[in-house]
Structures are given as structure tokens and as C-alpha cells.
Amino acid sequence: MAATVKAGSRLTSQVCETQVIVVRPGGGSLELGCGGAPLIAHSEAPAPDLAADPALLGGSQLGKRFVLDGEDSLELLVTRSGRGTLTANGVPLVEKQAARLPSSD
Helix, strand or coil: EEEECCCCEEEECCCCCCCCEEEEEECCEEEEEEEECCECCCCCCCCCCCCCCHCCCEEEEEEEEEEEECCEEEEEEECCCCCCCCEEEEEEEEECCCCCCCCCC
16 A cells, blocks of 8 residues: 655564654655565554565665665665565665765865
């Protein structure tokens, strides 16, 4: 189920320990997931009998930011690490690279 997410939303994985905060919500309606299952609001209870997709167990590290490849519209900050891969509409998110600072020659 796709939903519109807001900046500051706290989301939790249903199949692993991963928790994230939405830094940039992206445009339109997105289905955010982790480990092959939809992310849910931090206050919601996970659905019973959900299992992680073995193909989506790349992990997410604490403090890392994840974005859609080549786009800056969606950004998630990992606040609790887990073994699931973060996805948006089924597409795996990639770790955001640090901005390069200009040299001071």
C-alpha cells in the first residue's frame, strides 16, 4: 500500500530491527519497505507471520542516510540498524555519499 510520507516520520521495519526517520519525503506516494515488507509507523504493531525476503537482506547501518539512486527527493536516516535492505516502490535505496569539500590550495 503506497502512502504519502512526511518529513520527520518515524518508521519501523516489520521483519528486522531497522528504524528510520524520513529526512526528505520525496514526491508523491511511495511504498517504503525494508527486507521485503512495508515499513510501518513506529507506534504500530507489526503484522504477524511476515518473513524477510532473503534477496533483500543487505543491511542498513546506524547513522547512514539512504536515497533513491540518482535522486535527492527521498532521504531516510537510519536510527537503529538492522539486516533488511531499505526500498521505495520495490527499488533498493543506496547509501548517500558524503559531499566533497573543495580543496584549499
